[in-house]
Amino acid sequence: xxxxxxxxxxxxxxxxxxxxxxxxxxxxxxxxxxxxxxxxxxxxxxxxxxxxxxxxxxxxxxxxxxxxxxxxxxxxxxxxxxxxxxxxxxxxxxxxxxxxxxxxxxxxxxxxxxxxxxxxxxxxxxxxxxxxxxxxxxxxxxxxxxxxxxxxxxxxxxxxxxxxxxxxxxxxxxxxxxxxxxxxxxxxxxxxxxxxxxxxxxxxxxxxxxxxxxxxxxxxxxxxxxxxxxxxxxxx
Numbered sequence: 034x035x036x037x038x039x040x041x042x043x044x045x046x047x048x049x050x051x052x053x054x055x056x057x058x059x060x061x062x063x064x065x066x067x068x069x070x071x072x073x074x075x076x077x078x079x080x081x082x083x084x085x086x087x088x089x090x091x092x093x094x095x096x097x098x099x100x101x102x103x104x105x106x107x108x109x110x111x112x113x114x115x116x117x118x119x120x121x122x123x124x125x126x127x128x129x130x131x132x133x134x135x136x137x138x139x140x141x142x143x144x145x146x147x148x149x150x151x152x153x154x155x156x157x158x159x160x161x162x163x164x165x166x167x168x169x170x171x172x173x174x175x176x177x178x179x180x181x182x183x184x185x186x187x188x189x190x191x192x193x194x195x196x197x198x199x200x201x202x203x204x205x206x207x208x209x210x211x212x213x214x215x216x217x218x219x220x221x222x223x224x225x226x227x228x229x230x231x232x233x234x235x236x237x238x239x240x241x242x243x244x245x246x247x248x249x250x251x252x253x254x255x256x257x258x259x260x261x262x263x264x265x266x267x268x269x
Contacts, residue, residue: 041066044136051131053178061168068160071139071153080160083167087159090166091119094176098183109264113202116267118186120205124155127182133157199259206267207238215243217258219251234258 045065049058064083072079095115099106106114117123128134134150137157143149165174207215219234234254235245244265246257 045069048131048133048136054174058174059169060174061164064164064167065161068164069133069136069138069157071137071143071157073140073143074138080157083160083163084156085163086166087161087163090162090172090175091124091159091179094162094172094179095119095183095187097176098180099187102184102187109260112267113199113263114187114190116202116205116263117190118183121151121155121209122205123186124158125151127179128154128158130182133161199256199263203236203243203259203263203267206263211238213238215259215262217255219254222247236262 042062045062046056049060049065050056054060067078068080068083068087070079072081092115095118096111099111099114099118103111134154134157137153139153143153162175162179166172168174203215207213215236215238217234217236219232222231222233230249231247232249232251232254233245233247234251234257236243236255236258244258244260244262246254246259246261248254248257
């Protein structure tokens with residue numbers, strides 16, 4: 034199906050080619066156009082519903098990639114990895130790989146809003162995934178080009194000890210859900226005994242305690258607290 038607007042039709046076809054899909058791919062072009070239409074263009078017809086679908090699609094794709102690539106990892110590690118693999122920051126990076134912003138229809142004032150750029154690119158990327166999934170009701174238009182990005186990101190996280198942790202995973206979750214960061218309170222256990230360096234950490238979101246944990250250092254205690262909170266509250 035083509036559009037009456039030849040320019041838009043050409044734009045969308047170029048994007049599909051950038052994804053590495055063939056010209057004959059069974060793409061629903063109406064949905065793809067909708068996936069790249071910001072709510073400031075139309076309150077009734079925009080990418081929001083497709084973004085809702087795409088959020089589940091990218092989480093499923095990431096879960097499948099992790100299971101296939103690291104079959105012996107525990108589910109807790111999968112959850113922490115996936116949280117970072119599908120974060121707004123990561124999805125915006127993926128969107129930038131394909132120059133997605135140039136195909137996104139939006140009001141001028143939105144295009145100039147640098148603070149909201151990561152969020153809108155991530156939303157549009159998810160919406161594109163939603164449109165491609167619904168085109169066939171399968172992952173056939175998605176995994177051939179998305180798998181490589183997800184595998185590379187997973188390996189990047191695993192190779193960087195500073196990023197492969199529950200603190201980062203919990204932070205990504207609280208930012209995505211509540212637009213705020215968790216806070217940690219740490220105290221030393223047995224403060225009078227200098228030979229036993231052990232700490233207790235609590236992680237809070239506002240006045241709400243999410244979890245607690247102990248460790249031989251402040252950082253280790255914070256990690257333990259973040260892990261308890263992440264596994265308790267995040268839908269893995």
